[in-house]
Amino acid sequence: MIQMSCKGLTLGYNSALVQNLSFTVAEGDCLYILGENGAGKSTLMKTILGLLTPLEGSVDLGGGVHANEIGYLPQQSQAQRDFPATVWEVALSGCQSRCGLRPFYTQEEKELARQSLRRMDMERFSKRCYRELSGGQQQRVLLARALCAARKMLLLDEPVAGLDPAASREFYQIIAQLNEKDGVTILMISHDMEAALRYASHILYLGEKVFFGTRDAFAQSNSGRRYLEQGEGGRAWHC
Structure with missing residues (x-):
């Protein structure tokens, strides 16, 4: 297809x-x-x-x-590598395209973020600051984020x-x-x-x-x- x-x-x-x-x-x-x-x-x-x-x-x-259901992992700038957010916050932000005009994430979207981190073996780092991770770990988190959007x-x-x-x-x-x-x-x-x-x-x-x-x-x-x-x-x- x-x-x-x-x-x-x-x-x-x-x-x-x-x-x-x-x-x-x-x-x-x-x-x-x-x-x-x-x-x-x-x-x-x-x-x-x-x-x-x-x-x-x-x-x-x-x-x-559909266009809003394509996951995207762009190249990272140095500023993005130093982004002061938790691993959980970065992964969950991948669900933004699903929210529409809602100013909050649903339980289903939060569960999707958890599952995506789990798939990348990064769930245990959920509370860690993203910028403290190694380059390989950061890419895993970004991939988990992309998977929240990807259908x-x-x-x-x-x-x-x-x-x-x-x-x-x-x-x-x-x-x-x-x-x-x-x-x-x-x-x-x-x-x-x-x-x-x-x-x-x-x-x-x-x-x-x-x-x-x-x-x-x-x-x-x-x-x-x-x-x-x-x-x-x-x-x-x-x-």
């Missing part, structure tokens, strides 16, 4: 970063979005979320997915940026479990080619030539082979 269809997208601000981009996302996909810095990856994600309007084309949701789809913008290798591996495994066992559709911006070739079902590569297709097809494409060769040469598998 198709949950998202992007047709003829031209993305940018004063000038176009990406032109005539079309791809689809089906229920249960794990789409990694790769590309050079400045290629338009974050612009695409903001357009999908409705935070930016495409210069041309459209983003259409289907399969029971069927989760968008992540470089979620392992700044994490050490062990924390990154652990986070990738959490995302894979959400995708494979819980059936959450994943769209993730990444610079990690190795993770993409391990966990992605599909890859969207933004560059001089745009690629969209399965992980295996990407590995056989010119872009995929180039980055595989870089990895074998001892350089970072980054794009």
